[in-house]
Amino acid sequence: MSKDTNDTIGLSRRKLLAGLGAVGVASAGAGLGTTAYFNDTEAFEGNTLTAGELDLKLDYRATYAGGLGRVDEINGWYSDEGPGEPFNVVEEEDGVYLIGEVPNIDEGEWPDVVQERDFCAPDVGLINGDQIPVFALDDVKPGDCGEVTISLHICDNPSWVWMNGEVTADDENTVSEPEAGADGEGNALGDDADGPISGEGELADAIDVTMWYDEDCDNVYEPGSESGGPxxxxxxxxxxxxxxxxxxxxxxxxxxxxxxxxxxxxxxxxxxxxxxxxxxxxxxxxxxxxxxxxxxxxxxxxxxxxxxxxxxxxxxxxxxxxxxxxxxxxxxxxxxxxxxxxxxxxxxxxxxxxxxxxxxxxxxxxxxxxxxxxxxxxxxxxxxxxxxxxxxxxxxxxxxxxxxxxxxxxxxGETIIFEGSLAGAMAELEGGLLLDGNRATEMTDPFEGGLTQCIGFEWCLPAEVGNEVQTDSVAFDLGFYAEQFRHNEQVGAPNGTAPNGTAPNGTAPNGTAPSEPGQ
CATH class of the missing domain: 3.40.50.410 (von Willebrand factor, type A domain)
Structure with a gap:
């Protein structure tokens, strides 16, 4: 190409670049609203945070082995006018009375359905924030026993569970002549004296208590295979x-x-x-x-x-x-x-x-x-x-x-939680006793939601106790406390113990066993 030709075109490198720039500006202006560039949009929309649930619910079945022919008397204690939770007492077998059951099961017996129902469903009437007396017995004698099986239901979130309790009253009340002369009686008034007296009674120490994990929720402690063989x-x-x-x-x-x-x-x-x-x-x-x-x-x-x-x-x-x-x-x-x-x-x-x-x-x-x-x-x-x-x-x-x-x-074989006196049991529970959600593993585990687990609590006043507990009375509370597992793998409530008494959204039955044994 000759020099004249280049001049005729009249474009130097600098002019060419400038021209391209001018064209680019013109094109951009002309294309507004009609030409799409490469583009991308990212967004996080519809964000919600909903708190989970931790609800401890309870049900129970309580019996009293108090001798034959007492259904009318015991039913009076569990009437609207009596100290116990109103309940239609039934003598289930000779001398053994059903004194409480929550919920009342319409379609069958409590043990038949307790393992099979979703007790977290809203239409099931469980103990949830209520305080009720299970044992309200006015005439306990040596040889009498009582048992309550409490079913625990953790709704939604796995949780640590503590059992707690305390003796709220342990009274001597009055000392009769037979009691005053009994071996071990520390408040004797004399051979012929009757009358009121202050101080602690012997009933809490005399009553034997067994607490266990009732794996099949049948109100009975079972130590293991009946055959004992492999x-x-x-x-x-x-x-x-x-x-x-x-x-x-x-x-x-x-x-x-x-x-x-x-x-x-x-x-x-x-x-x-x-x-x-x-x-x-x-x-x-x-x-x-x-x-x-x-x-x-x-x-x-x-x-x-x-x-x-x-x-x-x-x-x-x-x-x-x-x-x-x-x-x-x-x-x-x-x-x-x-x-x-x-x-x-x-x-x-x-x-x-x-x-x-x-x-x-x-x-x-x-x-x-x-x-x-x-x-x-x-x-x-x-x-x-x-x-x-x-x-x-x-x-x-x-x-x-x-x-x-x-x-x-x-x-x-079911695992014993505690064996000893009622006084000893309440001392053990007073600071909160951490329960194990899975006894089959070596570690202490939280309780999972969606599974019924039961605790058995049985008390007996031995027949050989004799006169020293006459007219004595004892009152005690039982409770359960649940705390979330997530972010809380190091178990322990404030100060390392579970609160004693009513637990949020879940209170176990409390119990009273005043006694007036006679001969």
Whole structure:
């Protein structure tokens, strides 16, 4: 290109750049409102924060073993005019009276439904902020006993739970001539004297108290397997696809391993455990023994860890039959037992009631554990009798591991919290006694929501006490206090103790046992 040509065009590099700049400005101005640039918008909208719930609710069942033919007298104490919570007292068996029950269950007996209902539902009338007297007895004599089983329900959030209590009155009242002459009576007035006297009585020290974790909520302390021999247990687990809901499958795995560890580490020598899955994908007969009975914990744990939760059906009956086939190898002196977990209704294979009837007929004890969509009628049908001792239900998936723990402690024996005098029990509770949400583990655990757990409290005035407690009276309170677990792994209320008395949104029954024994 010649110099003339370049001049004709008349563009130098500087002019060219300037021109492009001018064009760019013109284009930008002309394109306003009609041309989109690359763009992006990010936003965090609709933000909400809602506080969770921590509500401790209670129910209870109380009985009094006070001798024959006293229903009218005792009913007077629990009338609108009496000192006790109004209740229609019933003599359930000879000399044993039902003196209180909350809630009143329309569709069955309290023990039959306490493990199966969602007691956090708003339409269930539980003790929630109320203070009521359970024991209000005016004529306690040596040989009398009373028992209350208190059910704890943690609604929503896992919580630490303390039990607390105190003696509120321990009075001598008057001293009669027989009492004055009794051995151990420290307030004698003389051989022929009767009259009022100040000072503490002997009743709180004379009454024996036992407190325990009542794993099956049946109002009875059970120290362990009736046979005392080795346990022979098949853990039968639902492997259907619905077990993948939330953390249900992992809770089942953790709970089953906790149960196996309890039996093989803490159970009677020679105990064995096996594992059966039902409804897993690819099983020709809908169920299979994954691990035959063994005392090798590592083999059992390894088998449980493979729980697949991938099946299309729920074949509970097939699982029971498969497990029973392995339990036929239980040796003489062993206790053949089956723990069956399901989260749904049977929809394939053998009818579970038929299968369970066969297994129970061959001497197998069956515990039924339900979660999610499990049908209570099916759990009742497959379990051993009575249902209240052998049916467990977790209304929250997070409570499954603790539910397995309840069964383990039922098999091995319920744990005593305290044994001693009433005075000693109240001294133990006065500063707050931390309760363990899962006795099957070595650690102290919080209580999970969605699972009923029970505490038994029994008192007895020994027959050999004699005259020294005549006319004495004692009054005492029991309470429970719950505190959230999250951000609170170092347990302890202010100053390291739980408050004594009424707990927020959850008060246990208080109790009074005035006595006027006679000869």
């Amino acid at each position: 346990l022979c247990v098949q853990i039968v687990l639902d492997a259907s696809g619905s077990m993948t809901n939330g953390g249900r499958n992992q809770q089942a795995i953790d709970g089953a391993k906790t149960l196996a560890e309890s039996i093989l580490n803490d159970g009677p020598a020679g105990s064995r455990v096996g594992v059966t899955f039902f409804s897993a994908d690819g099983y020709d007969e809908s169920a299979q023994v994954i691990q035959t009975l063994t005392d090798d914990l590592s083999l059992v744990v390894g088998a449980i860890d493979t729980l697949p939760a991938d099946g299309d059906s729920t074949a509970i009956g097939e699982g029971i039959l498969a497990a029973q086939g392995d339990l036929e190898d239980c040796e003489e002196g062993e206790s053949p037992t089956m723990v069956v977990l399901t989260d749904g209704g049977n929809n394939a294979g053998t009818d579970p009631t038929t299968a369970a009837t066969t297994a129970k007929g061959e001497g197998t004890t069956i515990y039924a554990l339900g979660v999610g969509g499990a049908q209570v009628s099916t759990l009742n049908a497959i379990s051993s009798n009575p249902d209240e001792d052998y049916v467990f239900f977790a209304s929250d998936d997070g409570a499954l591991e603790q539910a397995f723990g309840l069964i383990g402690e039922t098999l091995l």
